[in-house]
Ligand SMILES: [Zn+2]
């Protein structure tokens with residue numbers, strides 16, 4: 001996988017993110033609840049440390065995500081004040097293809113987790 005580029009939807013090739021650079025080390029991550037886990041302009045591949053079942057998936061800041069909408073299945077959009085991401089993928093591309101999960105509730109660090117098998121990186 002290329003280290004720099006934009007992520008696109010595998011099904012329709014729609015651009016999903018700003019240009020992102022892979023973090024070379026994880027020291028800058030912020031795991032405080034209700035704050036952004038990763039700064040804008042970067043992504044990293046999860047080592048499984050921060051979210052359940054995230055190992056190997058791509059983690060970005062929500063501000064870098066574009067051309068997306070929320071999942072039409074509202075049972076995936078649970079949370080107390082944001083989205084807790086516990087009920088399956090809750091983000092699709094603008095054309096309705098599932099791409100990942102938003103985590104934006106008050107008791108977790110905030111981020112978007114993209115599914116590696118549903119997206120591609122374009123250098
Ligand atoms: Zn798509």
Ligand SMILES: [Zn+2]
Nearest residue numbers: 080081105106
């Ligand atoms: Zn909450």
